Amino acid sequence: MKKNIKPLMIINIILPIVIVIGFAVILLQNHLYNSIERVRDLSEAERDGTMFIFDDITVDITTRGGDTGSWMFDKLVENDVVIMDDAVGTIYELEVINNTDNTITDWTAKIYIPEDMSANNSWNGDFEWHQGVNSGNEKVQTIDLADYSKYDIILDYVMVPPGPMIKLYEGDYYVYYPDEVAGEFPLTPKPKDPEKNSSARIGFIMYILGKPIDYIADFSVGEIHYHMQTSIFKNPFFWIFGALAVLWLSLFLALIIVRLNIRRLLEQQKRDETIIEQTMQTFVNFIEAKDPSTMGHSLRVAQYSRMLAESMGFPESECKRVYYIALMHDCGKIYIPDSILSKPARLTPEEYEVMKKHTVYGGEILRDFSSIDDIGMGAVSHHERFDGGGYPNGLSGEDIPIVARIICVSDAFDAMNSKRCYRSSLPADVIIDELIVNKGKQFDPMIVDHLLKLIEYGAIKLAKREEDNHHNN
Numbered sequence: 001m002k003k004n005i006k007p008l009m010i011i012n013i014i015l016p017i018v019i020v021i022g023f024a025v026i027l028l029q030n031h032l033y034n035s036i037e038r039v040r041d042l043s044e045a046e047r048d049g050t051m052f053i054f055d056d057i058t059v060d061i062t063t064r065g066g067d068t069g070s071w072m073f074d075k076l077v078e079n080d081v082v083i084m085d086d087a088v089g090t091i092y093e094l095e096v097i098n099n100t101d102n103t104i105t106d107w108t109a110k111i112y113i114p115e116d117m118s119a120n121n122s123w124n125g126d127f128e129w130h131q132g133v134n135s136g137n138e139k140v141q142t143i144d145l146a147d148y149s150k151y152d153i154i155l156d157y158v159m160v161p162p163g164p165m166i167k168l169y170e171g172d173y174y175v176y177y178p179d180e181v182a183g184e185f186p187l188t189p190k191p192k193d194p195e196k197n198s199s200a201r202i203g204f205i206m207y208i209l210g211k212p213i214d215y216i217a218d219f220s221v222g223e224i225h226y227h228m229q230t231s232i233f234k235n236p237f238f239w240i241f242g243a244l245a246v247l248w249l250s251l252f253l254a255l256i257i258v259r260l261n262i263r264r265l266l267e268q269q270k271r272d273e274t275i276i277e278q279t280m281q282t283f284v285n286f287i288e289a290k291d292p293s294t295m296g297h298s299l300r301v302a303q304y305s306r307m308l309a310e311s312m313g314f315p316e317s318e319c320k321r322v323y324y325i326a327l328m329h330d331c332g333k334i335y336i337p338d339s340i341l342s343k344p345a346r347l348t349p350e351e352y353e354v355m356k357k358h359t360v361y362g363g364e365i366l367r368d369f370s371s372i373d374d375i376g377m378g379a380v381s382h383h384e385r386f387d388g389g390g391y392p393n394g395l396s397g398e399d400i401p402i403v404a405r406i407i408c409v410s411d412a413f414d415a416m417n418s419k420r421c422y423r424s425s426l427p428a429d430v431i432i433d434e435l436i437v438n439k440g441k442q443f444d445p446m447i448v449d450h451l452l453k454l455i456e457y458g459a460i461k462l463a464k465r466e467e468d469n470h471h472n473n
Contacts, residue, residue, distance in 0.1 A: 011248075011251055012248065012251055012252050012255055015244065015247070015248040015251070016248055018244065019241050019244050019245050019248060022237065022240075022241040022244070023238075023241055026232055026235055026237055026238050026241065027232065029235075030230065030231075030232045030235070033228065033230055034227060034228065034229050034230065035227070036227070036228075037106075037225060037226075037227060038056075038225070038226055038227065038228060039223055039224070039225050040052075040054050040057060040059070040223065040224045040226075041222075041223050042059060042220055042221060042222045042223065042224075043220070043221060045059070047220075049062075050062035052220075054099075055099065056098075056099055056100045056104075056228065057096060057097060057098060057099055057100075057104065057224065057226070058096075058097040058099060059094070059095070059096055059097075059109075059224055060093075060094070060095040060097070061092065061093075061094050061095075061111070061219045061220075062092070062093060062216075063090050063091060063092055063093070063216055064091040064092075064093055064203070068091075069090065069091050070088060070089065070090045070091070070213050070214065071088070071089050071213070072086070072087075072088055072089070072213055073086065073087045073088070073089050073160075073162070073207060074086060076160055076161075083158055083160060084118075084158055084160055084165065084207075084209075085209050085210065086209065086210060087118075087207040087208055087209045087210070087211070088207065088208055088211045088212060088213050088215050089120065089162070089205060089206070089207045090205070090206055090207075090208070090215075090216065090217070091203060091204075091205050092203065092204055092205070092206060092217075092219065093201055093202065093203050094109060094111065094176070094201070094202050094203075094204075094219075095199050095200070095201045095202075096109070096187065096199060096200050096224060097197050097198070097199040098187040098188065098189065098190055098197070098198040098199065099190055100189065100190060100228065101189045101190060101230075101234065102189055102228050102229055102230040102234075103186050103187065103188055103189060103228075103229040103230075104186055104187035104226050104227070104228060104229070105186040105187075105226065105227045105228075105229050106186075106225075106226060106227045107178060107186070107187065107200075107224060107225065107226035107227075108175055108176060108177055108178075108224070108225045108226070109175070109176040109202075109222065109223075109224055109225075110173060110174075110175050110176075110222050110223045110224075110225070111173060111174055111176070111219050111221075111222040112171065112172070112173040112219075112221040112222055113168045113169065113170060113171065113172040113173060113174075114170065114217055114218050114219060114220070114221065115170050115208065115217060116167075116168070116169050116170060116208075116209070117168055117206045117207060117208045117209075117217065118157075118158075118165035118166060118167055118168060118206065118207045118208075119145065119165070119166040119168055119174075119204060119205070119206055120145065120162055120163055120164070120165055120166075120205045120206070120207055121145045121146055121162075121163065121203075121204065121205040122144070122145050122146065122202070122203065122204040122205070123146055123202070123203050123204075124178075124179055124200075124201065124202045124203060125176050125177055125178045125179040125202050126142050126144065126176070126177040126179065127142065127143070127144075127145070127174050127175075127176055127177075127204065128140065128141070128142040128174060128175040128176075128177070129141055129142070129143065129155060129166060129168070129172075129174050130172055130173050130174065130175070131155045131156060131166065131167065131168060131169075131172055132156070132169065132172065133169075133171050133172050133173065134169070134170075134171040134172075135169070139154060139155050139156070141153070141154050141155050142177075143155075145163065145164065145166070148163075148164065150164060153166075155167075165207060173222070174204075176202055178200060178202075186229070187199070187200055272371075273320070276324065276371060276372070277324070277327075280324065280327050280328055281299070281327070283328070283331060284298045284299070284327060284328070284330075284331070286334060287330060287331060287333050287334050290333065290334065290336075290338055290341055290342075291333070291338075291341040291342055294330075294418075297330070297414055297415075297418060298326075298327055298328070298329065298330055299327065300410075300414045300418075301326050301327075301329060301330075301407060301410045301411050301414050302323045302324070302326040302327035302410075303323070304326075304409075304410035304413060304414065304451075304460060305322050305323060305325075305326035305403075305406050305407050305410045306319050306320070306322055306323040306326070307454055307459060307460065308322075308406050308409065308410065308447060308450050308451060308454070309322040309323075309406060311450045311453065311454060312406075312446075312447070312450055321372055321373065321403075322403050322406060324372050324375060325372065325374070325375050325377065325378035325403050325407070326378055326403075326406070326407045326410060328362070328366060328375060328378065328379055329362070329378045329379050329382045329407050329411065330358065330362070330379070331361075331362045331365050331366065331379055332357070332358035332359055332360065332361030332362030332363070332364075332365060332379055333358045333361075333362075334361070334365075335357070335358065335361040336354065336355060336357070336358050336361075337354070340354055340355055356383070356391050356392065357392075359379060359380050359381070359382070359383055359391065359392050360380065360392055362376065362379025362380060363376040363377075363379050363380040364376075365379070366379055374401070374403070377401050377403065377404060378403055378404055378407050380392065380393075380404075381393070381395065381400055381401055381404035382404050382407040382408050382411055383408065384396075384400045384404060384405075384408065385408075385441065385442045386400070386405070386440060386441060386442060386443055386444050386445075387440065387441045387442070389441075389442075390408075390442075400444075405443075405444040405447055406444075406447055408442070408443060408444075409435075409443050409444065409447045409448060409451055410451075412434075412435075412438075412442065412443070413431065413435065413451060413460075416430070416431045416434060417431060417462060417463050418463065425463045428462040431462060432452070432455075435448050435451065435452065436448070436452075
């Protein structure tokens with residue numbers, strides 16, 4: 001179970017880091033994209049008539065056209081002074097078209113004056129006029145020629161019936177700032193309908209001296225400055241990392257649920273094991289109550305058997321199973337008469353045959369105990385011998401279940417290492433000799449080797465005999 005959880009834990013650690021880094025990169029890229037000031041020079045555009053075409057925007061500077069698009073201004077003379085000569089007045093419109101799916105913001109237009117002329121009016125934004133750029137005496141003023149006071153004008157101009165004529169010369173220019181109120185700012189994304197567009201249109205009136213009514217000035221030198229605003233939602237990687245975030249959240253919740261379920265199962269398993277062990281120990285107490293001289297024998301055999309299983313590399317769950325099977329190995333003795341169990345002298349052949357039946361009785365007692373696999377096997381087969389001379393079935397070698405072979409060694413060792421009603425515990429050297437001599441006979445040699453190592457390392461201790469204690473005193 002833990003092996004399955006570990007990859008989930010690793011993913012739940014690595015995946016959010018990847019997601020956070022991914023979103024951080026996307027946000028940084030989005031910020032850089034939106035903060036870059038873009039400049040489009042009209043001289044570098046693809047030209048189509050009056051249109052200047054770029055990948056992201058198109059700029060069109062043309063006349064309004066029609067009967068009201070141009071008109072002639074007759075010479076104005078006052079007091080024999082020519083105020084203004086004959087000129088053509090024309091309405092020019094500058095349109096900026098958004099060719100992208102993004103929004104254009106903070107855009108301005110800088111348009112150079114191609115020849116001498118006079119500006120008379122403008123609308124849909126603020127015009128910053130730069131007059132006398134090449135004269136060395138430049139004047140700059142932002143003024144709304146549709147709503148002005150002649151006392152506010154600092155630029156050179158003449159006043160005529162159409163209004164003030166701001167004198168502009170070749171090389172002068174104006175900077176246009178969109179009017180948010182007039183809806184010229186920002187430029188929304190390109191509509192899906194190909195016949196429509198997202199654009200902003202501004203207008204200004206220019207008078208040029210000595211030109212016919214159909215004359216059109218060429219405003220082909222200038223720049224458009226703007227920012228392009230895109231949304232992170234348009235970035236496909238945003239949705240990829242969003243999906244990863246959903247996946248991570250799902251995995252995180254799954255991990256929490258799995259861990260809670262595992263904790264619940266482990267707690268339940270622990271409670272079940274406690275109930276099973278207490279039930280078994282209670283039953284063992286009944287058995288040992290019949291023969292007080294073997295008190296603690298079943299528990300010690302179970303402990304030795306688990307230690308041997310651990311030494312032999314059994315998994316933890318199997319070591320527990322070995323422990324439980326060993327704990328119940330003598331349960332069949334409950335059917336053996338007390339006179340035989342507690343007899344201080346050697347048993348007669350008849351009595352020995354009765355005693356041997358405790359293995360069969362144990363299997364019968366445990367046949368319906370299904371909580372632990374093959375729990376009755378230990379009771380039935382722990383007196384089988386490796387050489388085939390044991391009982392009740394005369395099994396030999398590896399035909400004897402490995403758990404039964406472990407219990408056989410543990411049972412014999414504890415019998416020799418414990419005081420019985422008919423003798424004291426055997427000396428340590430005698431126990432060791434008995435184990436070695438019976439390798440391949442009564443005992444599985446490999447299991448004996450593991451037991452000897454546990455004894456050598458002090459994990460299993462040999463009991464001190466009372467005679468040894470008296471001798472030391």
